[in-house]
Amino acid sequence: MMTAMRLRSLGVLAVGLGSLAALAGLAEYSVTSGWVSKFVLSPPSEVWVAAVEIYHDEKPFGALLSTLGITLAAIFLAVGFGLPCGWALWRYQTFGRAYEGWLGALFASPKLLLYPLFLVLFGRNLGTLLIMGWVTATIPIMLKTREGLMTVSPVLLNVGRSFNLTERQMLWKIMLPSAIPVIFTGIRLSMIYTLIAIVALEFLLNFGGLGGMVGEMYDRYNIPGMYAAIVFVVLLSLVYFRIVQGIQTWLRSV
Amino acid sequence: MAEIGLARSAAAGTPLVGPEARIQIATVLGVWGMWEALARSGLFYRDIVPSSLKVFAALYAHLAEAEFYHHLWTTTYEVLTGFTIGSLAGIGLGILFGVRRFLGRVMDGYILALAPAPKVVFLPILMVVFGIGVGSKIAMAAMSAFFPVVLSTVAGMLLINPTFIKVGRSFNAGPWQMVSKVYLPSLVLPVITGLRLGLGVAIIGTLIAEIKLSNAGLGFLAIQYYEMFRIPEMYAVIIVIFALAMGANALMTKVNDRLGRRGMPNASDISGAA
Structure with missing residues (x-):
C-alpha cells in the first residue's frame, strides 16, 4: 500500500518535471525557430544567462x-x-x-x-x-x-x-x-x-x-x-x- | 402600517435605532468631523486633505460628465470580460483536473505554487504579449480570477458524492451530460465561492494594470488626477472604485448566502453524504 502510494507520488513528480522540461524545450524551440518573437518570449537558455547577470x-x-x-x-x-x-x-x-x-x-x-x-x-x-x-x-x-x-x-x-x-x-x-x-x-x-x-x-x-x-x-x-x-x-x-x-x-x- | 410600527415601538419604550447602529452612526460622524477638522486646520499643504464638500462636488461633477462614463465602461468591460474568461477556464480545467486525477495531481503543484504569488509581477509579460491597451488588462483580470475559481472547483470536485458519479455512469451519460447533469449541479456553491473571490481579485488586478500603464479606465483616471495634483477629483474616483468593488463583493456574497440557504449542496454537505 505504502509502496504503491510512493510510486504514484514519484510518477506525479516525474510527469510534472517532465512536462516542465518539455514546456521549456518548446519555448526554446519556438523562439530560436522564429515562431515567436524574441521581444515577446525569451528562450530559457537566455533567461538562465540573465538570471546569472x-x-x-x-x-x-x-x-x-x-x-x-x-x-x-x-x-x-x-x-x-x-x-x-x-x-x-x-x-x-x-x-x-x-x-x-x-x-x-x-x-x-x-x-x-x-x-x-x-x-x-x-x-x-x-x-x-x-x-x-x-x-x-x-x-x-x-x-x-x-x-x-x-x-x-x-x-x-x-x-x-x-x-x-x-x-x-x-x-x-x-x-x-x-x-x-x-x-x-x-x-x-x-x-x-x-x-x-x-x-x-x-x-x-x-x-x-x-x-x-x-x-x-x-x-x-x-x-x-x-x-x-x-x-x-x-x-x-x-x-x-x-x-x-x-x-x-x-x-x-x- | 409603518406608522403603527413606529407608534408601537415608541409605546413600548424601545429605541428605534439599535446600539450597533448608534455606534456606526457615531463613528461615521466622528470620522467625518475629524476629516473636516484636519481639512480646515491648515496642518497639511493645500488640498492634501480637502474638505468633504470639495470631494463630493468633484464626485457630482464627474457623475454628470460623459467622459467619466467612458472610463467607467472601460474598467467594467475589462473586468467583466477578463473575469468571464478566467472563470470559464477555471471551471473547465477544475472539472478536468477533478475527473482526471493523475493530471490533477501533476497540475496541483504548479497551481498551488502560482496561486498565492503576487500576480502583479506577471503584468510585464502580459503587456509585452497583449500590448498596453485593453488586452493586457483583460488578461490580468482573467489570470487573477482563474486561480481562486480553479482551486475551489477542484476542491468541490473532490467532494462530490461518488454515488452521483456512479449513477451517471450507469446511465451511460456522455462527458457533456456528466458535466451538465452531475458535476455542475453539485459544484454550485464551491464555484460561487470561487467566483466571489475571483471577482474581487479581478477588479484589483485590472485597476493595478490601469494604474501602471494605460490611457483609459478608473485606475488611469485616479493616477492621472494624482499626477496633476487634482486631489479632490482623485478622492472622488477612489470613492467610486471602492463603492463598485464593495458593491460587487456584497452582491456575490448575497448570491452565495441565498444559494446556501436554499439548500444547494456545498462542500461540507457533499462530504457528509459521502
Whole structure:
C-alpha cells in the first residue's frame, strides 16, 4: 500500500518535471525557430544567462531583504495594533457587532488602491509602503483575534472560573493560549496579503525590492531579465508561503 | 402600517435605532468631523486633505460628465470580460483536473505554487504579449480570477458524492451530460465561492494594470488626477472604485448566502453524504 502510494507520488513528480522540461524545450524551440518573437518570449537558455547577470549585478537578495523587511515591519506593527483592537472588539461585544461587517467589507475591498492617498500624505518613500502594509495586515489580525477569543471552549473558561482567576489571568492563562491557532490564521493571512501588497506597490512605484526589480527589467526592456526576475519572485514567494504554512502547522501540533 | 410600527415601538419604550447602529452612526460622524477638522486646520499643504464638500462636488461633477462614463465602461468591460474568461477556464480545467486525477495531481503543484504569488509581477509579460491597451488588462483580470475559481472547483470536485458519479455512469451519460447533469449541479456553491473571490481579485488586478500603464479606465483616471495634483477629483474616483468593488463583493456574497440557504449542496454537505 505504502509502496504503491510512493510510486504514484514519484510518477506525479516525474510527469510534472517532465512536462516542465518539455514546456521549456518548446519555448526554446519556438523562439530560436522564429515562431515567436524574441521581444515577446525569451528562450530559457537566455533567461538562465540573465538570471546569472541579475545575481551579480542587481543584488536580488538585497531586494528580497528590502521587501521582507518592510513586510515584516508592517506585520509587527499590525500585530501590536490588531491584537488589542481584536480583544477590545471581543470584550465590548456591541462594538464588535457594529464593526464586524465593516471590517469584513474592508478586508475584501481593494485597499491597495488607496496608495495615491498615502503618496499624497507621506510622499514616495518607505512610509507609504509601511502604512499600506500595515493597513493590509491589521484587519485580518483584528477579525481573527476576536473570532479566536469568541470560540474558546466553555470547558476551559469554567476551569478558569473554578480557580477564581481574575479577568487578566483568564486572558493570559486561558483565552490567549487557546485562541493562538485562530489568531495565527489571521497573522498568516496578513503575511500573505501584505507581501502581495508590498511587491505590487514596489512594482507600481518602481521603489526597489522584488517588485521594483521586475519593473526595472520591464522598463529597460530587458526581456530575458524580466522573465528571470519574475521566476525569482515566484520561487521566493513560494518558499515564503511554505514557511508561513509550516509555522501554522507547527503551532497547531504544539 | 409603518406608522403603527413606529407608534408601537415608541409605546413600548424601545429605541428605534439599535446600539450597533448608534455606534456606526457615531463613528461615521466622528470620522467625518475629524476629516473636516484636519481639512480646515491648515496642518497639511493645500488640498492634501480637502474638505468633504470639495470631494463630493468633484464626485457630482464627474457623475454628470460623459467622459467619466467612458472610463467607467472601460474598467467594467475589462473586468467583466477578463473575469468571464478566467472563470470559464477555471471551471473547465477544475472539472478536468477533478475527473482526471493523475493530471490533477501533476497540475496541483504548479497551481498551488502560482496561486498565492503576487500576480502583479506577471503584468510585464502580459503587456509585452497583449500590448498596453485593453488586452493586457483583460488578461490580468482573467489570470487573477482563474486561480481562486480553479482551486475551489477542484476542491468541490473532490467532494462530490461518488454515488452521483456512479449513477451517471450507469446511465451511460456522455462527458457533456456528466458535466451538465452531475458535476455542475453539485459544484454550485464551491464555484460561487470561487467566483466571489475571483471577482474581487479581478477588479484589483485590472485597476493595478490601469494604474501602471494605460490611457483609459478608473485606475488611469485616479493616477492621472494624482499626477496633476487634482486631489479632490482623485478622492472622488477612489470613492467610486471602492463603492463598485464593495458593491460587487456584497452582491456575490448575497448570491452565495441565498444559494446556501436554499439548500444547494456545498462542500461540507457533499462530504457528509459521502
